[in-house]
Amino acid sequence: MAHGSDGGRFAAWGMLVGLSPLLVSADSLRMGLALGSIFLVVHSATAAVALLLPASFGKARGFQFALLAGAVAVSLSASLVRLLDPFLFELASARLFIVPFTIPVMGAAALPVTMADREVALERLIHGVGYAAAIIIMGTGRELLASGAISRGFPGTTTALLPLMSQPAGALILIGLTAAAFKSIIAGAKGQRA
Amino acid sequence: MSIIGISFYFAFGGNLLVQWGLMPGNDVKGRGSAWHALVFVSASALASLVIGLVYRYALTPWGLESMAPVVFALLLFGAFASLQLVRTLAPSLHEALADKNSFQVTLVLYAAAMATGERFSSPWHLLGGGAAAVLGYLAAVCFLGAIIERLELEPVPESFKGEPIRFLSAGLIALAFSGVDTSLLTGFFG
Numbered sequence: 001m002a003h004g005s006d007g008g009r010f011a012a013w014g015m016l017v018g019l020s021p022l023l024v025s026a027d028s029l030r031m032g033l034a035l036g037s038i039f040l041v042v043h044s045a046t047a048a049v050a051l052l053l054p055a056s057f058g059k060a061r062g063f064q065f066a067l068l069a070g071a072v073a074v075s076l077s078a079s080l081v082r083l084l085d086p087f088l089f090e091l092a093s094a095r096l097f098i099v100p101f102t103i104p105v106m107g108a109a110a111l112p113v114t115m116a117d118r119e120v121a122l123e124r125l126i127h128g129v130g131y132a133a134a135i136i137i138m139g140t141g142r143e144l145l146a147s148g149a150i151s152r153g154f155p156g157t158t159t160a161l162l163p164l165m166s167q168p169a170g171a172l173i174l175i176g177l178t179a180a181a182f183k184s185i186i187a188g189a190k191g192q193r194a
Numbered sequence: 195m196s197i198i199g200i201s202f203y204f205a206f207g208g209n210l211l212v213q214w215g216l217m218p219g220n221d222v223k224g225r226g227s228a229w230h231a232l233v234f235v236s237a238s239a240l241a242s243l244v245i246g247l248v249y250r251y252a253l254t255p256w257g258l259e260s261m262a263p264v265v266f267a268l269l270l271f272g273a274f275a276s277l278q279l280v281r282t283l284a285p286s287l288h289e290a291l292a293d294k295n296s297f298q299v300t301l302v303l304y305a306a307a308m309a310t311g312e313r314f315s316s317p318w319h320l321l322g323g324g325a326a327a328v329l330g331y332l333a334a335v336c337f338l339g340a341i342i343e344r345l346e347l348e349p350v351p352e353s354f355k356g357e358p359i360r361f362l363s364a365g366l367i368a369l370a371f372s373g374v375d376t377s378l379l380t381g382f383f384g
Binding site: 018024078097177 | 214215267270305351358366
């Protein structure tokens with residue numbers, strides 16, 4: 001993982017690419033909440049296990065152990081979703097199961113060896129909350145744009161505003177436009193500071 | 195669905211890049227060697243077969259579908275151990291198999307296995323589906339890489355350079371690909 005201001009920026013863009021499977025899957029508030037909360041559980045479990053393991057465990061073995069903890073966490077979370085909402089499980093199980101193999105979670109599974117690594121790992125643990133919030137916001141925003149309303153239960157709203165936004169193509173376009181907007185805001189803020 | 199239908203489905207409407215949002219890494223131009231592509235396709239066919247069969251015939255009858263990620267993680271560690279063995283026995287072959295985008299490769303393999311496993315149950319369909327899914331993904335990555343290379347020559351606004359334009363291009367590819375869906379292909383290929 002890259003460090004420093006430029007490195008941090010590139011790492012952030014890398015994480016956006018890594019998070020894109022979940023952002024594309026979150027097409028409604030319901031799906032966003034399910035994916036976001038499961039992501040938070042899995043990311044936190046993986047990062048916590050990686051932080052708690054002793055350095056003597058070895059990098060490769062530590063990574064495997066932390067990733068396995070993430071896989072177990074997603075299995076338990078998916079079982080809970082199945083108990084609470086069997087239809088949502090049938091609809092989204094393949095997308096839920098991909099969570100431990102996304103790049104942010106695999107990045108969090110890296111075993112910290114030095115003190116600097118541990119600080120970065122702690123930061124990553126906190127970043128997980130931001131990623132989960134981004135998934136939920138994406139789901140809500142896409143449903144709002146697609147239908148012009150937010151549904152609280154299945155089968156969702158019947159109105160249509162911009163139906164493209166509920167499709168993967170719409171999600172990718174929305175991510176691109178949001179990233180461009182953020183880039184120009186950051187560039188504007190930097191220009192003002194200078 | 196026939197093998198031709200499966201291949202067309204995974205090349206267009208069900209493409210992993212556009213349906214699952216599996217964007218290639220920043221440094222991937224989609225121009226890897228034929229050897230890498232062959233290894234990737236074979237690994238996907240094998241992963242889809244194993245995961246699909248385990249999912250259908252070991253987990254589903256017992257109601258343990260939720261355990262699929264744990265099974266995949268264990269298989270992944272098995273593959274890693276095999277690679278370590280290859281490193282010991284033949285260092286030159288290990289160099290050829292090494293991939294700096296291994297996280298992304300793992301994600302694509304898992305997505306291919308899940309996308310195939312949830313649709314098909316026959317071993318031939320699982321093998322063919324896994325191979326077609328990764329071939330379709332590699333083709334789409336090549337296509338996206340060519341568009342990005344071409345866009346480097348165009349006057350793209352500063353705020354759209356880099357990741358934003360990659361996502362927008364992928365979105366437009368997805369829009370074009372999603373026009374070719376399963377119902378159309380089923381009509382043609384059965």
